[in-house]
Amino acid sequence: xxxxTAPPSEAPVKAARSARPTRSGRATGWxxxxxxxxxxxxxxxxxxxxxLATVVYSLRSWNLLRPDSQAWxxxxxxxxxxxxxxxxxxxxxxxxxxxSCVVVAMLLGxxxxxxLDRRFWGRGVVRTLVITPFLVxxxxxxxxxxxxxxxxxxxxxxxxLSPLGVDTFDWVSxxxxxxxxxxxxxxxxxxxxxxxxxxxxxxNTDALEAAQVDGASKRQIFVWITLPHLRRYIELGxxxxxxxxxxTFDTIYMMTQGGPGTAxxxxxxxxxxxxxxxxxxxxxxxxxxVVVVGTIIVAMLALRLIFRTFMNAQEARS
Amino acid sequence: MTAPAPGRTADTVSATTRTPRIRxxxxxxxxxxxxxxxxxxxxxxxxxxxxxxxxxxxxxxxQAATDPPTLFFQPTLxxxxxxxxxxxxxxxxxxxxxxxxxxxxxxxxxxxxAYALSVAPVKRTQDVLFFFISTKMLxxxxxxxxxxxxxxxxxxxxxxxxxxxxxTAMNLPIAVWMLRSFFLEVPAxxxxxxRMEGAGxxxxxxxxxxxxxxxGIAATALICMIFSWNEFFFAVNxxxxxxxxxxxxxxxxxxxxxxFVAQLSAAVVMASxxxxxxxxTAQRQLVRGLSMGAVx
Numbered sequence: 001x002x003x004x005t006a007p008p009s010e011a012p013v014k015a016a017r018s019a020r021p022t023r024s025g026r027a028t029g030w031x032x033x034x035x036x037x038x039x040x041x042x043x044x045x046x047x048x049x050x051x052l053a054t055v056v057y058s059l060r061s062w063n064l065l066r067p068d069s070q071a072w073x074x075x076x077x078x079x080x081x082x083x084x085x086x087x088x089x090x091x092x093x094x095x096x097x098x099x100s101c102v103v104v105a106m107l108l109g110x111x112x113x114x115x116l117d118r119r120f121w122g123r124g125v126v127r128t129l130v131i132t133p134f135l136v137x138x139x140x141x142x143x144x145x146x147x148x149x150x151x152x153x154x155x156x157x158x159x160x161l162s163p164l165g166v167d168t169f170d171w172v173s174x175x176x177x178x179x180x181x182x183x184x185x186x187x188x189x190x191x192x193x194x195x196x197x198x199x200x201x202x203x204n205t206d207a208l209e210a211a212q213v214d215g216a217s218k219r220q221i222f223v224w225i226t227l228p229h230l231r232r233y234i235e236l237g238x239x240x241x242x243x244x245x246x247x248t249f250d251t252i253y254m255m256t257q258g259g260p261g262t263a264x265x266x267x268x269x270x271x272x273x274x275x276x277x278x279x280x281x282x283x284x285x286x287x288x289x290v291v292v293v294g295t296i297i298v299a300m301l302a303l304r305l306i307f308r309t310f311m312n313a314q315e316a317r318s
Numbered sequence: 319m320t321a322p323a324p325g326r327t328a329d330t331v332s333a334t335t336r337t338p339r340i341r342x343x344x345x346x347x348x349x350x351x352x353x354x355x356x357x358x359x360x361x362x363x364x365x366x367x368x369x370x371x372x373x374x375x376x377x378x379x380x381q382a383a384t385d386p387p388t389l390f391f392q393p394t395l396x397x398x399x400x401x402x403x404x405x406x407x408x409x410x411x412x413x414x415x416x417x418x419x420x421x422x423x424x425x426x427x428x429x430x431x432a433y434a435l436s437v438a439p440v441k442r443t444q445d446v447l448f449f450f451i452s453t454k455m456l457x458x459x460x461x462x463x464x465x466x467x468x469x470x471x472x473x474x475x476x477x478x479x480x481x482x483x484x485x486t487a488m489n490l491p492i493a494v495w496m497l498r499s500f501f502l503e504v505p506a507x508x509x510x511x512x513r514m515e516g517a518g519x520x521x522x523x524x525x526x527x528x529x530x531x532x533x534g535i536a537a538t539a540l541i542c543m544i545f546s547w548n549e550f551f552f553a554v555n556x557x558x559x560x561x562x563x564x565x566x567x568x569x570x571x572x573x574x575x576x577x578f579v580a581q582l583s584a585a586v587v588m589a590s591x592x593x594x595x596x597x598x599t600a601q602r603q604l605v606r607g608l609s610m611g612a613v614x
Contacts, residue, residue, distance in 0.1 A: 035430030035519070036446065039490060042427055046487035047453045053464035112360070120354040126361040128598050132368050135597035137548050139565040140586040144371050147579055154383040154579075156370060186367070191608070198605045240492075243454055250550035250565065268551065271459035276555055281463055288460035295457055 051292070057285035064279035077286035086262045087287060090270035091294070093177060094246060097266055101184040102241045106234060108185065109192025116193070117200040127197075134190035142254035145183040146172055176256040176264035183251050188244075192237045199233030200226070246295065267291050375583035382580035397584035406588065409567035412478050414592075416553075416563055417546040420485035424493045424542050425535065427486070432497030433523060447495065454491040458551055469556055478561040484552050489542040496541070496607055500534030501527065537607025540600050547593045564589045 061073045081087055116127055133141065149157050150171040158166055172179045203226065211221050249268040252258055258265030258273065265273070271291070275284040362369075374382050376393035431450075435443055465484070466475075474480045504527055512526045528535065550565045557566060568582075568589055597604060 031519070032434060034434075036434040039427040039431035039494060040446070040449075043450065043453050043487060043490060046483060047456055047461060050461035050464040050468070051456065053467075054460055057463060112364070115353070115357040115360065118350075118353065118357075120350070120357060122358065126357060128601065129365040130361050131597065131601055131604070132365055132594060135544065135594045136368065136590045137565055137568070137586070137593070139548075139550050139568050140590050143568060143582060143586060144367055147582060148371060148374065149367055151383075151579075154387070156367070156387060159387055186364075189364070194605050195608050198608065247458055247551075249458075250548075253550070253554070254569070268457065268459050271462075272551070272555070275459075275463055275466070281467070284459075285463050288457070288463065291457050292460045296452075 054285045054288045057281055058289050060282050062281040064281060073282070077282045078290070080283055081286045081290055086265070087267075087270060089262060090265045090267050093264060094266040094268075097177065097181055097184065097248065098242055098245045100181050101188060101245050102238055104181070105185045105188040105241065106192045106237055108189045109194075109237065110196050110230075110234075112189065112193040113196035113200055116197055131190040131194060133186050134188070134194075136187075138187060138250045139254055141183055141187050142251045145179065145186070146255045150179055172255055173260055176259065180248075180251055180255055180264055183255065184245060184248060187251075188241055192241065195233050195237040196230060199230045203229055371583050372587055374580055375587045377580045377583075379578050379580045382578075382583070397581050398588065400581055401585045401588055404585075406567060406585070409562055409564050412481075412557075412561055413547055413563040415478050416481040416485055416549075417543050419479075419482045420489065420546050421539050421542045423482065423486040424489045425539060428490055428493040428497050428538070429523065429528075429535075432494045432501055433527070435494065436498045436501035447498070450491040450494050453487075462551070462555065465552075466556065475556055476558045476560045478557075478563075480556055481549075481552060481561065481563070484556075485542075485546040485549060488549065489545055493538050493542055496538045497531075497534065500531045500538075503534070504530050533603055533606065536600065537603040540596065540603055541607050544593055544597065
């Protein structure tokens with residue numbers, strides 16, 4: 001800073017910064033990287049350090065209820081995790097809940113988006129109504145479905161189904177995973193709908209009109225022009241949706257507590273139980289590591305796919 | 319907003335102002351009316367749980383759980399009064415702090431990072447972006463144990479600022495990703511011109527880019543706010559009486575008061591209202607923000 005001799009009236013800091021790029025390639029590199037550093041360091045400290053700690057914990061026997069019990073146990077925690085039927089069940093539930101929720105929400109979202117893409121009387125009002133489930137607290141959504149919709153005696157679902165002979169069916173305890181998926185689908189459909197709607201509205205109307213003039217049917221236009229255009233939006237929705245739904249905790253905590261037994265527990269809920277109710281730090285940590293490895297394998301495949309289209313699009317732009 | 323097409327601004331376009339593109343005669347118009355009615359029915363059906371919830375919040379407790387359900391009744395505000403009487407405001411305050419502070423922090427950290435990744439592409443941009451997105455893939459369960467232990471050591475349990483830090487980390491990846499695509503939208507010529515005039519990087523960011531990107535920044539902030547306000551896992555595990563947020567309030571509400579459906583509905587309405595209203599008023603930004611990542 002002291003090298004900035006006789007700066008005019010400008011602040012020396014600014015003068016130094018703007019001069020930097022001209023000095024050397026290395027300085028330019030750092031000037032470019034500098035704005036990135038705070039965010040990068042923050043993310044490293046808040047996400048990667050704890051993860052490293054998780055790896056360390058996973059090699060130790062450590063129960064918070066027995067503070068003296070700490071010891072290095074090698075891979076024993078991992079052996080325990082892989083032979084834990086409840087863990088494997090929770091893993092299966094996680095895959096089932098995430099996949100079914102994302103797929104169904106996306107299909108419903110596409111349907112709603114197609115309906116809302118037309119211009120019609122009150123479109124703004126209907127869209128406003130339809131996005132509401134995405135904005136409502138997920139904890140509240142779970143309570144709403146459990147105590148108002150799926151309630152056996154007074155619930156709306158059984159009331160609507162009563163002509164079909166459904167009387168006091170207890171959805172949440174009889175079909176816990178299904179009930180959770182219904183609540184999650186309801187919550188995530190507007191998110192998918194918004195993405196697909198954005199895709200539909202960014203369509204090139206010239207191409208659509210040209211196809212119409214050429215005598216293409218509505219179905220042909222949808223399959224050959226609209227769907228390919230929507231692909232990136234759908235992929236993004238599936239990716240973001242999966243990332244969030246895989247971590248679902250609140251819905252299960254509020255609706256089923258993972259029950260009955262551990263029938264509807266997913267991985268976040270099961271690890272929570274082991275950590276905060278069982279206080280078994282070592283095993284919880286091992287589960288966390290296993291979950292991460294599993295997620296990375298799935299995510300890498302998915303991300304590669306997304307990034308390919310993502311980066312191609314960017315190259316096409318420049 | 320960059321001057322949207324005139325038709326797009328007014329969503330409630332009356333039938334008379336329809337574009338002349340649709341001129342296929344009476345059958346299409348009748349079909350259009352049917353489709354409109356269908357859209358309304360499906361939309362109302364989809365949102366009916368919320369509508370019913372709001373209705374229930376205005377009921378007396380004995381009208382809330384009846385078979386068949388009660389549709390007509392004398393509305394009352396008593397349930398809302400009870401919720402407010404149950405110390406709702408401190409939770410609201412904590413949620414407001416956690417949401418606003420973390421969103422602000424996300425923007426402070428995310429704007430320069432997104433800028434670096436867009437306008438002046440760092441070598442291996444893709445790697446850095448990939449890193450940011452991949453942290454989003456890191457399941458919370460993989461980090462919660464050490465975070466809990468660390469927070470306990472630092473006496474940061476039950477502290478709202480712990481939530482601020484965690485929510486910032488939770489939202490930063492997606493914010494960087496979105497902001498980067500908004501930065502890509504700013505014409506390079508404008509930035510060049512500003513630099514030629516001798517403006518330094520902070521100046522270019524603050525006086526040139528930020529005003530252009532205001533709608534995009536609003537969209538990013540909105541999405542961060544939704545996710546922070548709604549976050550439950552960290553809130554329920556790392557806070558107790560002092561720093562608990564609104565979602566935690568709802569859990570405590572049931573266990574301490576027993577289950578009263580009307581009262582619960584009123585609590586749910588009040589807990590969700592701030593974000594629902596913000597989301598409604600800014601839905602255009604929401605669409606923009608969500609779709610940017612797909613386009614750019």
